[in-house]
Amino acid sequence: xxxxxxxxxxxxxxSGAPEFDAEFIKxxxxxxxxxxxxxxxxxxxxxxxxxxxxIVGDFDSYTDSVPNxxxxxxxxxxxxxxxxxxxxxxxxxxxxxxxxxxxxxxxRLDHTLANLSILEFFGENGATGxxxxxxETVCFICKGEHRFDGNKGKTFSVLPFGCxxxxxxxxxxxxxxxxxxxxxxxxxxxxxxxVEDKAAITVHEGRALVIIDAxxxxxxxxxx
Numbered sequence: 001x002x003x004x005x006x007x008x009x010x011x012x013x014x015s016g017a018p019e020f021d022a023e024f025i026k027x028x029x030x031x032x033x034x035x036x037x038x039x040x041x042x043x044x045x046x047x048x049x050x051x052x053x054x055i056v057g058d059f060d061s062y063t064d065s066v067p068n069x070x071x072x073x074x075x076x077x078x079x080x081x082x083x084x085x086x087x088x089x090x091x092x093x094x095x096x097x098x099x100x101x102x103x104x105x106x107x108r109l110d111h112t113l114a115n116l117s118i119l120e121f122f123g124e125n126g127a128t129g130x131x132x133x134x135x136e137t138v139c140f141i142c143k144g145e146h147r148f149d150g151n152k153g154k155t156f157s158v159l160p161f162g163c164x165x166x167x168x169x170x171x172x173x174x175x176x177x178x179x180x181x182x183x184x185x186x187x188x189x190x191x192x193x194x195v196e197d198k199a200a201i202t203v204h205e206g207r208a209l210v211i212i213d214a215x216x217x218x219x220x221x222x223x224x
Contacts, residue, residue, distance in 0.1 A: 001095030006053070008034040011096035014041035014050070015084045015104040015115060016061055022047040024134040025102050033100075036091060038083040042066070044103045056090060057083045082114050085121070092125055099129030105138075116140075116209065120162060137212045145202045148172075148212070151194040155213045158182060158189035158201065166206030172199025179204060 003009060012033040014025065018040070025048035029035060037045050039057030043064075055066060058075040066072055075086060084104065091099070099122060104115040115131060119140035122129040131138040140161065148156070156173075160166040164184050170177040174193040182189045189208075201210065 001093075002034060002053075002091075003095030003097075006034055008032055009096075010034070010098045010100060011036065011091040012100045012102060013038060013084060013087045013091070013104075014045050014052070014102045015111075016040035016044075016057075017103040017106045017108070017111070019106050020044045020047075020103040021134040022049075025050060028100070028102055028132055034091070034096060036087045038087045041084075041103055054087075054090070056087045082111065084111075084115055085118060088118055088121065092127060097127040099127060101129065101131045102133070104131045105133060116161070119209070120207065135214055137214075139210050139212075140207065141201060141203055141210055142207045143203050143205065145200050146210075148194060148199045148201065148210075150197060151199060151212060152197045154194050156192055156194060157211045158192070159187065159209050159211070160184040161207050161209045163206045166208045167204040168206075168208070169202045169204065170200070171202075172196030182208070 010033050012029050013036045015038045022044065025044055029050050035050060035052045036054045036056060037052040039059060040061040042052065042055055042062050045052055052070055054071045056073045056075065058077045059066065060077055073090065075083065101115060105112045119129055119131065123140060123142065158168065160182055165181050167179060167181045168177060169179055172194055174195050
């Protein structure tokens, strides 16, 4: 499996959002990362000066010549999975369990929502992952306690995801919550603030997305 052969433990997937910050991508990708470009994510990688380990796509949005010095998986245009989800499945098959998605939000709302769903897909397959951008970190949480240490001063929002409501408790937050319920139809979990270096969100029932302003927090899988 690639994770064992390469010695790289985190898989970074550069998706195909047409608007991206090349400088952010350049700083977000580490030498120790296994990098996969999803179709026009290759454009973002090229502008950021990042060399991929693998390129996957149907190449309906990447119009230049695909490099011949890198492994390429060509997909049919007529398929069920998005290019990004196919990248995730390939990486899981190759042994990766720690993921970061870049250039995965913005412009195309349908693709943004699809990529948010991938965060839950990670957990269902024994992996963890975040969506990173220059503005925010997005992660998925479900039943259990989730630590957010080292985020003091950062704004965060919590929204139910894939369910009608989520019941949670916060510790280390400006606006505390004890067994409180957030409904999908009423956005009550917006713009809280971590006020302690050691903070946690405990999910009692339901599932949620946590959006943290410009920071990198890596969640622990809440699936068994």
